[in-house]
Amino acid sequence: MNRILYYHPQSNFSRKIRILLAEKQISYELKEINLMNKPPSFLEVSPIGKVPVLVDEDGTTIWDSSLIAEYIDAKYPEPRFYPTDFKERLECRKWEELADTLGDKIISLWIFNLTTKKNATLYQSMLEKSIKELFAVFEKKLSQSKYLLGGKTWSIADISALCSCGYYNLRFDENWQSDYPHLKTWFDQLHQRESVYSTIP
Numbered sequence: 455m456n457r458i459l460y461y462h463p464q465s466n467f468s469r470k471i472r473i474l475l476a477e478k479q480i481s482y483e484l485k486e487i488n489l490m491n492k493p494p495s496f497l498e499v500s501p502i503g504k505v506p507v508l509v510d511e512d513g514t515t516i517w518d519s520s521l522i523a524e525y526i527d528a529k530y531p532e533p534r535f536y537p538t539d540f541k542e543r544l545e546c547r548k549w550e551e552l553a554d555t556l557g558d559k560i561i562s563l564w565i566f567n568l569t570t571k572k573n574a575t576l577y578q579s580m581l582e583k584s585i586k587e588l589f590a591v592f593e594k595k596l597s598q599s600k601y602l603l604g605g606k607t608w609s610i611a612d613i614s615a616l617c618s619c620g621y622y623n624l625r626f627d628e629n630w631q632s633d634y635p636h637l638k639t640w641f642d643q644l645h646q647r648e649s650v651y652s653t654i655p
């Protein structure tokens with residue numbers, strides 16, 4: 455059976471897994487899901503109703519991008535995207551989680567803007583504020599090191615963060631980068647990689 459990734463081309467969480475699979479040179483089949491009208495066959499493999507979902511060659515089925523990423527990294531460890539040391543791994547997972555939270559908030563803001571006629575509501579300003587605060591957290595971290603975990607190479611935390619930032623580019627505007635010079639340098643530099651620029655949503 456072929457390895458299948460259920461995805462949506464604009465989904466930052468799906469992109470995270472596409473980049474990881476490309477970097478590890480793992481072959482797979484893409485199945486695009488219409489998120490406005492999810493087919494029953496998709497809901498059967500994904501009760502969570504969200505993409506990405508990976509169905510591996512042996513039928514192992516995993517939802518949630520972080521669980522998929524950990525599974526892939528454990529099964530195909532070269533090159534590694536999670537540190538093996540317990541403490542370093544925890545740090546990596548924390549930053550991955552923070553990056554995914556940023557992605558969640560950007561999606562919420564996008565959906566909110568689509569579904570409300572009022573622009574200046576409390577919820578919208580709260581989301582905008584917390585997205586800016588999260589950008590600032592990443593900016594500070596990247597002013598101290600080239601990658602989020604401070605090592606010589608990127609990790610799953612960088613992939614998660616770049617996918618969230620890329621989704622912001624898609625839905626809002628690219629000028630945000632001018633306020634965060636380190637984030638911009640990091641973002642541009644990672645876009646030199648084929649896996650990253652070939653998956654721009």
Ligand SMILES: N[C@@H](CCC(=O)N[C@@H](CS)C(=O)NCC(=O)O)C(=O)O
Pocket residue numbers: 462464465466467468489503504505506517518519520554561
């Ligand atoms: N925590 C999940 C979030 C996945 C997620 O929010 N996926 C969005 C697309 S980017 C989705 O499928 N939304 C459809 C829905 O919620 O109905 C992950 O990391 O995979």
